[in-house]
Amino acid sequence: MATQPSAAPSTAEVTDRRHDGARLLRGAPIAAEIRGRLSGEVSSFTERHGFPPTLAVVLIGADAPSAVYLHQIVRSCRSTGVTGRVVEIGARVTTAVVRRRIQELNRDPLVSGIIVQMPLPRRIPLRAVIEVIDPRKDIDGLQPENAGLLTLGYEGFLPATAQAAVEIVKRSGYRLEGLDATVVGRSNVVGRPASLLLQREHCTVTMCHRRTRDLAGHVARADLVVVAAGSPGLITGAMLKPGVIVVDVGINVVADGIVGDVHFDSARQVAEAITPVPGGVGPLTNAILLEHLIAAARAQHDDHHTSAPPRPPAARAP
Ligand code: NAD
Helix, strand or coil: CCCCCCCCCCCHHHEEECCCCCEEECCHHHHHHHHHHHHHHHHHHHHHHCCCCEEEEEEECCCHHHHHHHHHHHHHHHCCCCEEEEEEECCCCCHHHHHHHHHHHHHCCCEEEEEECCCCCCCCCHHHHHCCCCCCCCCCCCCHHHHHHHHHCCCCCCCHHHHHHHHHHHCCCCCCCCCEEEEECCCCCCHHHHHHHHHHCCCEEEEECCCCCCHHHHHHCCCEEEECCCCCCCECHHHCCCCCEEEECCCEEECCEEECCECHHHHCCCCCEECCCCCCHHHHHHHHHHHHHHHHHHHHHCHHHCCCCCCCCCCCCC
Protein backbone atom coordinates (compact mmCIF):
# COMPACT_ATOMS: atom_id res chain seq x y z
CA MET A 1 0.00 0.00 0.00
CA ALA A 2 1.36 3.39 -0.94
CA THR A 3 2.11 5.71 1.96
CA GLN A 4 0.34 9.00 1.39
CA PRO A 5 1.03 12.29 3.14
CA SER A 6 -1.50 12.90 5.90
CA ALA A 7 -1.78 16.57 5.03
CA ALA A 8 -0.27 19.15 2.74
CA PRO A 9 3.42 19.45 3.63
CA SER A 10 4.04 22.20 6.20
CA THR A 11 6.96 23.31 4.10
CA ALA A 12 5.87 22.71 0.53
CA GLU A 13 9.14 23.99 -0.88
CA VAL A 14 10.97 21.26 1.00
CA THR A 15 10.20 18.73 -1.64
CA ASP A 16 9.94 18.33 -5.35
CA ARG A 17 8.54 15.47 -7.29
CA ARG A 18 10.22 14.26 -10.41
CA HIS A 19 7.91 13.02 -13.14
CA ASP A 20 9.72 9.71 -13.25
CA GLY A 21 9.97 8.91 -9.60
CA ALA A 22 9.71 9.59 -5.92
CA ARG A 23 9.20 12.87 -4.17
CA LEU A 24 12.54 14.21 -2.95
CA LEU A 25 12.71 15.15 0.70
CA ARG A 26 15.36 17.83 0.96
CA GLY A 27 16.83 18.98 4.25
CA ALA A 28 18.11 22.43 3.26
CA PRO A 29 14.75 24.27 3.07
CA ILE A 30 13.69 22.91 6.46
CA ALA A 31 17.10 23.81 7.88
CA ALA A 32 16.82 27.35 6.48
CA GLU A 33 13.43 27.74 8.15
CA ILE A 34 14.86 26.57 11.49
CA ARG A 35 17.93 28.82 11.21
CA GLY A 36 15.73 31.80 10.32
CA ARG A 37 13.75 31.29 13.51
CA LEU A 38 16.90 30.73 15.58
CA SER A 39 18.63 33.96 14.43
CA GLY A 40 16.06 36.00 16.35
CA GLU A 41 16.47 33.83 19.45
CA VAL A 42 20.25 34.14 19.26
CA SER A 43 20.17 37.94 19.04
CA SER A 44 17.78 38.30 21.95
CA PHE A 45 19.90 35.85 24.01
CA THR A 46 23.04 37.86 23.15
CA GLU A 47 21.33 41.11 24.11
CA ARG A 48 20.13 39.69 27.43
CA HIS A 49 23.45 38.18 28.45
CA GLY A 50 26.13 40.19 26.63
CA PHE A 51 27.59 37.11 24.93
CA PRO A 52 26.33 34.75 22.21
CA PRO A 53 25.63 31.05 22.74
CA THR A 54 28.90 29.21 22.13
CA LEU A 55 29.45 25.73 20.75
CA ALA A 56 32.74 23.97 21.48
CA VAL A 57 33.70 21.31 18.95
CA VAL A 58 36.40 19.00 20.27
CA LEU A 59 38.56 17.70 17.45
CA ILE A 60 41.07 14.98 18.25
CA GLY A 61 43.59 14.50 15.46
CA ALA A 62 43.17 15.84 11.94
CA ASP A 63 40.77 13.43 10.27
CA ALA A 64 39.69 14.60 6.79
CA PRO A 65 35.95 13.68 6.73
CA SER A 66 35.59 15.11 10.25
CA ALA A 67 37.23 18.36 9.20
CA VAL A 68 34.69 18.85 6.37
CA TYR A 69 31.80 18.26 8.76
CA LEU A 70 33.40 20.59 11.28
CA HIS A 71 33.57 23.45 8.78
CA GLN A 72 29.89 22.98 7.95
CA ILE A 73 29.00 23.22 11.63
CA VAL A 74 31.11 26.32 12.20
CA ARG A 75 29.59 27.99 9.07
CA SER A 76 26.14 27.06 10.24
CA CYS A 77 26.93 28.61 13.67
CA ARG A 78 28.17 31.88 12.18
CA SER A 79 25.11 32.26 9.96
CA THR A 80 22.91 32.46 13.06
CA GLY A 81 25.20 34.62 15.23
CA VAL A 82 26.43 31.73 17.39
CA THR A 83 30.13 31.39 18.21
CA GLY A 84 31.74 28.14 17.08
CA ARG A 85 34.92 27.34 19.00
CA VAL A 86 37.17 24.58 17.69
CA VAL A 87 39.16 22.89 20.44
CA GLU A 88 41.93 21.02 18.63
CA ILE A 89 43.75 18.31 20.51
CA GLY A 90 46.71 16.50 18.93
CA ALA A 91 46.14 12.92 17.75
CA ARG A 92 48.79 11.56 20.16
CA VAL A 93 47.03 12.85 23.25
CA THR A 94 46.06 10.52 26.11
CA THR A 95 42.46 9.74 27.11
CA ALA A 96 43.08 11.46 30.47
CA VAL A 97 44.03 14.73 28.75
CA VAL A 98 40.94 14.61 26.50
CA ARG A 99 38.74 14.09 29.57
CA ARG A 100 40.41 17.03 31.35
CA ARG A 101 39.86 19.34 28.36
CA ILE A 102 36.18 18.41 28.28
CA GLN A 103 35.88 19.01 32.02
CA GLU A 104 37.39 22.49 31.48
CA LEU A 105 34.71 23.16 28.86
CA ASN A 106 32.07 21.91 31.29
CA ARG A 107 33.23 24.58 33.76
CA ASP A 108 33.47 27.39 31.16
CA PRO A 109 30.31 29.50 31.58
CA LEU A 110 30.61 30.89 28.05
CA VAL A 111 30.39 27.41 26.49
CA SER A 112 26.80 26.18 26.32
CA GLY A 113 27.23 23.10 24.15
CA ILE A 114 29.98 20.56 23.51
CA ILE A 115 30.28 18.06 20.70
CA VAL A 116 33.13 15.65 20.13
CA GLN A 117 34.04 15.03 16.53
CA MET A 118 33.99 11.38 15.53
CA PRO A 119 35.55 9.00 14.75
CA LEU A 120 37.98 9.16 17.66
CA PRO A 121 41.47 7.71 17.26
CA ARG A 122 41.14 3.93 17.91
CA ARG A 123 43.05 3.91 21.19
CA ILE A 124 40.71 6.47 22.81
CA PRO A 125 37.55 4.73 24.04
CA LEU A 126 34.41 6.64 23.06
CA ARG A 127 32.72 5.91 26.35
CA ALA A 128 35.59 7.41 28.38
CA VAL A 129 35.19 10.64 26.43
CA ILE A 130 31.42 11.09 26.18
CA GLU A 131 30.67 10.14 29.77
CA VAL A 132 32.49 13.25 31.07
CA ILE A 133 30.42 15.71 29.01
CA ASP A 134 28.07 17.67 31.27
CA PRO A 135 24.58 16.37 30.30
CA ARG A 136 23.34 19.98 30.16
CA LYS A 137 25.96 20.72 27.48
CA ASP A 138 25.64 17.40 25.63
CA ILE A 139 23.72 18.82 22.68
CA ASP A 140 24.19 15.71 20.53
CA GLY A 141 22.53 13.51 23.13
CA LEU A 142 25.27 10.88 23.37
CA GLN A 143 26.12 11.08 27.04
CA PRO A 144 24.62 8.20 29.10
CA GLU A 145 22.13 10.39 31.01
CA ASN A 146 20.61 11.79 27.82
CA ALA A 147 20.66 8.35 26.15
CA GLY A 148 18.81 6.98 29.19
CA LEU A 149 16.21 9.76 29.04
CA LEU A 150 15.57 8.94 25.39
CA THR A 151 15.21 5.23 26.17
CA LEU A 152 12.69 5.98 28.91
CA GLY A 153 10.77 8.40 26.70
CA TYR A 154 11.59 11.50 28.77
CA GLU A 155 12.82 14.81 27.45
CA GLY A 156 16.54 15.35 27.06
CA PHE A 157 18.95 16.10 24.28
CA LEU A 158 18.41 13.81 21.29
CA PRO A 159 21.14 12.67 18.89
CA ALA A 160 20.77 15.27 16.13
CA THR A 161 21.15 12.94 13.13
CA ALA A 162 18.55 10.48 14.40
CA GLN A 163 16.18 13.35 15.15
CA ALA A 164 16.77 14.79 11.66
CA ALA A 165 15.99 11.40 10.07
CA VAL A 166 12.57 11.38 11.74
CA GLU A 167 11.85 15.11 11.43
CA ILE A 168 12.43 15.19 7.69
CA VAL A 169 9.59 12.71 7.22
CA LYS A 170 7.23 14.42 9.66
CA ARG A 171 7.95 17.91 8.34
CA SER A 172 7.13 16.70 4.85
CA GLY A 173 3.59 15.95 5.98
CA TYR A 174 3.69 12.17 6.48
CA ARG A 175 1.96 10.57 9.43
CA LEU A 176 4.19 8.02 11.14
CA GLU A 177 1.67 6.47 13.50
CA GLY A 178 1.13 2.78 12.84
CA LEU A 179 3.72 2.46 10.07
CA ASP A 180 5.96 -0.59 9.87
CA ALA A 181 9.45 0.94 10.03
CA THR A 182 12.70 -0.89 9.38
CA VAL A 183 15.92 0.73 10.61
CA VAL A 184 19.14 -0.60 9.11
CA GLY A 185 22.03 0.07 11.52
CA ARG A 186 22.08 0.05 15.32
CA SER A 187 24.82 2.50 16.28
CA ASN A 188 24.35 4.64 19.39
CA VAL A 189 24.69 7.74 17.23
CA VAL A 190 22.06 7.04 14.55
CA GLY A 191 20.31 3.66 14.22
CA ARG A 192 19.45 2.95 17.86
CA PRO A 193 18.15 6.44 18.72
CA ALA A 194 16.26 6.60 15.39
CA SER A 195 14.49 3.36 16.27
CA LEU A 196 13.55 4.75 19.71
CA LEU A 197 12.25 7.97 18.19
CA LEU A 198 10.16 6.02 15.68
CA GLN A 199 8.66 4.02 18.55
CA ARG A 200 7.72 7.33 20.20
CA GLU A 201 5.96 8.20 16.98
CA HIS A 202 4.01 4.94 17.31
CA CYS A 203 5.73 3.05 14.49
CA THR A 204 6.26 -0.71 14.74
CA VAL A 205 10.03 -0.89 14.46
CA THR A 206 12.34 -3.62 13.20
CA MET A 207 16.08 -3.08 13.67
CA CYS A 208 18.56 -4.68 11.30
CA HIS A 209 22.32 -4.94 11.58
CA ARG A 210 25.27 -6.83 10.16
CA ARG A 211 24.11 -10.14 11.62
CA THR A 212 20.49 -9.86 10.52
CA ARG A 213 19.62 -13.04 8.62
CA ASP A 214 17.03 -11.70 6.21
CA LEU A 215 17.72 -8.01 5.61
CA ALA A 216 15.83 -8.08 2.29
CA GLY A 217 12.72 -9.58 3.95
CA HIS A 218 12.64 -6.95 6.72
CA VAL A 219 13.13 -4.13 4.23
CA ALA A 220 10.48 -5.48 1.83
CA ARG A 221 7.79 -5.38 4.54
CA ALA A 222 8.45 -1.80 5.62
CA ASP A 223 6.35 1.33 4.96
CA LEU A 224 9.32 3.41 6.14
CA VAL A 225 12.99 2.44 5.78
CA VAL A 226 15.74 4.37 7.59
CA VAL A 227 19.22 3.32 6.53
CA ALA A 228 22.34 4.21 8.54
CA ALA A 229 24.84 1.48 7.74
CA GLY A 230 27.77 3.20 6.04
CA SER A 231 27.56 0.80 3.08
CA PRO A 232 27.04 2.36 -0.39
CA GLY A 233 24.14 0.92 -2.39
CA LEU A 234 23.18 -1.57 0.35
CA ILE A 235 19.45 -1.05 -0.24
CA THR A 236 18.20 -1.21 -3.84
CA GLY A 237 14.84 -0.47 -5.43
CA ALA A 238 14.22 -4.19 -5.95
CA MET A 239 14.21 -4.68 -2.16
CA LEU A 240 11.60 -1.99 -1.46
CA LYS A 241 7.83 -2.12 -1.18
CA PRO A 242 6.15 0.21 -3.68
CA GLY A 243 5.06 3.44 -1.96
CA VAL A 244 7.67 3.21 0.81
CA ILE A 245 9.31 6.28 2.36
CA VAL A 246 13.10 6.00 2.33
CA VAL A 247 15.42 7.97 4.61
CA ASP A 248 19.04 7.54 3.63
CA VAL A 249 21.37 8.65 6.42
CA GLY A 250 24.52 7.15 4.91
CA ILE A 251 27.39 9.36 3.81
CA ASN A 252 29.96 7.44 1.81
CA VAL A 253 32.86 8.91 -0.12
CA VAL A 254 33.27 6.99 -3.38
CA ALA A 255 35.16 7.67 -6.61
CA ASP A 256 32.22 9.69 -8.07
CA GLY A 257 31.66 11.81 -4.97
CA ILE A 258 29.34 11.30 -2.00
CA VAL A 259 26.59 8.66 -2.01
CA GLY A 260 24.23 7.24 0.56
CA ASP A 261 23.48 3.66 1.61
CA VAL A 262 20.55 3.44 -0.81
CA HIS A 263 20.89 2.89 -4.56
CA PHE A 264 19.15 6.13 -5.41
CA ASP A 265 18.27 5.60 -9.07
CA SER A 266 16.50 2.27 -8.53
CA ALA A 267 14.92 3.24 -5.20
CA ARG A 268 13.33 6.41 -6.56
CA GLN A 269 11.42 4.37 -9.15
CA VAL A 270 9.63 2.48 -6.37
CA ALA A 271 9.41 4.82 -3.39
CA GLU A 272 6.76 7.41 -2.59
CA ALA A 273 9.49 9.67 -1.15
CA ILE A 274 13.24 9.53 -0.64
CA THR A 275 15.92 11.73 0.91
CA PRO A 276 18.76 12.48 -1.53
CA VAL A 277 22.43 12.20 -0.53
CA PRO A 278 23.85 14.75 -0.30
CA GLY A 279 21.09 17.24 0.49
CA GLY A 280 18.71 15.16 2.61
CA VAL A 281 19.31 14.41 6.29
CA GLY A 282 22.76 16.07 6.52
CA PRO A 283 21.77 19.76 6.26
CA LEU A 284 18.92 19.26 8.72
CA THR A 285 21.24 17.63 11.27
CA ASN A 286 23.29 20.82 11.61
CA ALA A 287 20.23 23.02 12.07
CA ILE A 288 18.91 20.69 14.76
CA LEU A 289 22.26 20.81 16.56
CA LEU A 290 21.99 24.60 16.62
CA GLU A 291 18.45 24.35 17.94
CA HIS A 292 19.77 22.16 20.76
CA LEU A 293 22.63 24.60 21.45
CA ILE A 294 20.25 27.50 21.92
CA ALA A 295 17.99 25.41 24.15
CA ALA A 296 21.08 24.53 26.22
CA ALA A 297 22.22 28.17 26.44
CA ARG A 298 18.78 29.26 27.59
CA ALA A 299 18.54 26.45 30.13
CA GLN A 300 21.93 27.44 31.57
CA HIS A 301 21.55 31.23 31.56
CA ASP A 302 17.94 32.43 31.44
CA ASP A 303 16.59 33.00 34.94
CA HIS A 304 13.38 31.08 34.47
CA HIS A 305 15.38 28.17 33.12
CA THR A 306 18.13 27.98 35.71
CA SER A 307 16.78 25.08 37.74
CA ALA A 308 15.02 23.31 34.88
CA PRO A 309 16.52 20.56 32.75
CA PRO A 310 17.29 21.46 29.14
CA ARG A 311 14.20 21.29 26.98
CA PRO A 312 15.18 20.90 23.36
CA PRO A 313 12.32 20.53 20.92
CA ALA A 314 12.10 16.78 21.38
CA ALA A 315 9.65 14.34 19.91
CA ARG A 316 6.37 13.79 21.76
CA ALA A 317 6.42 11.62 24.85
CA PRO A 318 4.88 8.17 24.33
P1 NAD B 1 28.42 2.66 12.45
O1 NAD B 1 29.50 2.03 11.62
O2 NAD B 1 28.69 3.03 13.85
O3 NAD B 1 27.17 1.67 12.45
C1 NAD B 1 26.74 1.05 11.28
C2 NAD B 1 25.60 0.10 11.61
O4 NAD B 1 25.13 -0.46 10.39
C3 NAD B 1 26.00 -1.07 12.49
O5 NAD B 1 25.01 -1.29 13.47
C4 NAD B 1 26.06 -2.26 11.54
O6 NAD B 1 25.67 -3.48 12.16
C5 NAD B 1 25.08 -1.86 10.46
N1 NAD B 1 25.45 -2.40 9.16
C6 NAD B 1 26.59 -2.20 8.48
N2 NAD B 1 26.60 -2.89 7.33
C7 NAD B 1 25.45 -3.59 7.29
C8 NAD B 1 24.87 -4.51 6.39
N3 NAD B 1 25.53 -4.88 5.28
N4 NAD B 1 23.65 -5.02 6.66
C9 NAD B 1 23.00 -4.67 7.78
N5 NAD B 1 23.49 -3.79 8.69
C10 NAD B 1 24.70 -3.26 8.45
O7 NAD B 1 27.92 3.91 11.59
P2 NAD B 1 27.07 5.21 12.04
O8 NAD B 1 27.91 6.13 12.82
O9 NAD B 1 25.74 4.78 12.59
O10 NAD B 1 26.83 5.88 10.62
C11 NAD B 1 26.07 5.23 9.63
C12 NAD B 1 26.11 6.04 8.36
O11 NAD B 1 25.49 7.30 8.60
C13 NAD B 1 27.52 6.36 7.86
O12 NAD B 1 27.51 6.36 6.45
C14 NAD B 1 27.77 7.76 8.38
O13 NAD B 1 28.70 8.47 7.59
C15 NAD B 1 26.40 8.35 8.25
N6 NAD B 1 26.14 9.50 9.17
C16 NAD B 1 25.45 10.54 8.65
C17 NAD B 1 25.15 11.63 9.44
C18 NAD B 1 24.32 12.76 8.86
O14 NAD B 1 24.25 13.84 9.43
N7 NAD B 1 23.64 12.53 7.74
C19 NAD B 1 25.61 11.68 10.76
C20 NAD B 1 26.29 10.57 11.29
C21 NAD B 1 26.54 9.48 10.47
